Amino acid sequence: MTTSLSAELWPDVQPETARRLMLAGVESFAKRGYHATTTRDIAGAAGMSPAALYVHFPSKAALLFEISRSGHEQTLALVENALEKAEDPVERIRLVVEDFVAWHARRHTVARVVQYELNALPEKEFEVVTELRRRIERIVRDVIAAGAESGAFSVTDSHTAARAVLSLGVDVARWYSERTRQTPAELGKDYSELVLRMLGTRAA
Amino acid sequence: MTTSLSAELWPDVQPETARRLMLAGVESFAKRGYHATTTRDIAGAAGMSPAALYVHFPSKAALLFEISRSGHEQTLALVENALEKAEDPVERIRLVVEDFVAWHARRHTVARVVQYELNALPEKEFEVVTELRRRIERIVRDVIAAGAESGAFSVTDSHTAARAVLSLGVDVARWYSERTRQTPAELGKDYSELVLRMLGTRAA
Structure with missing residues (x-):
């Protein structure tokens, strides 16, 4: 197993x-x-x-870095994947939230280490991971900004909105457990509805 | 200092x-x-x-318990305080989010220990803290359910909505730092607008 x-x-x-x-x-x-x-x-x-x-x-730090880098690469990949699958900002955000939330629920133990042990990384490794985090944030912010531009979203501060969207997903790792009544996929769907409303979309 | x-x-x-x-x-x-x-x-x-x-x-665990209990009592008090200050569910949620978010930003170091070291508490102490957490969740859920009942909110699952509202606040402790451009109070106001929209209120 x-x-x-x-x-x-x-x-x-x-x-x-x-x-x-x-x-x-x-x-x-x-x-x-x-x-x-x-x-x-x-x-x-x-x-x-x-x-x-x-x-x-070579060290405990190297092992942590491998866990952290891999976790960040996986979440970056699913965010990038959402861009491939849809053009519309509403659909893109829906897919991002569904997949990002489901990942943090399904992989909650890995995700806790990935999200909460950042400060234990040595400086250079920390920088590598920080750059992956910046890319994730930038994509989400750009999609929200594009949606605000087109009128699909009603958002004045895409920076704060992107932060809140990702924050909702990350925090799932803290509280999700095998006893949670929603499956990871169900939680992803519920949260994507909440997020689309938060962004002021009419489609929600 | x-x-x-x-x-x-x-x-x-x-x-x-x-x-x-x-x-x-x-x-x-x-x-x-x-x-x-x-x-x-x-x-x-x-x-x-x-x-x-x-x-x-008497022990390291007793010290952690004191930090944890006090943090939970403070956040419970501010949630209860919001009920005293307003009758309207929309105003109540606005106050809860403003104060809960601002607390997690202003006290981010304390809040990290309060929120992330729960599992280190001995069983009995864990139960005391868990009961405080349940009371906080119950209040937020009841306010959301009351708002859904009166038509102020458009929410089908007040359990998931309450979880998301509190989750947004808790996660602030993870990422907030002295370099964040918003003050704790400003962030509380920004987040309360996002939350009111998430709950489908017209007032937002």
């Missing part, structure tokens, strides 16, 4: 041992925080020796 | 030494997480000996 989950989370990471360590890292960081977790804890949780961990990751 | 900040944060806590330890706890937990922080770290940050800490708090 652990193997298939890690393959689902990080299809591009090879070999499977590296993915297994990333999954153990996610679980340990989510439970006790990055700073309270040692490489020994992570290796142990993955059923390996600390030496085996260093074969794949 | 530290002294006056701690008195502002916890006016009801006495003596000042206890408040100083709570502030040192907030700063240490926010920086490295609860589990990576020792009572020695906290005492040291407050310029005291570990023994001096135990005079005021």
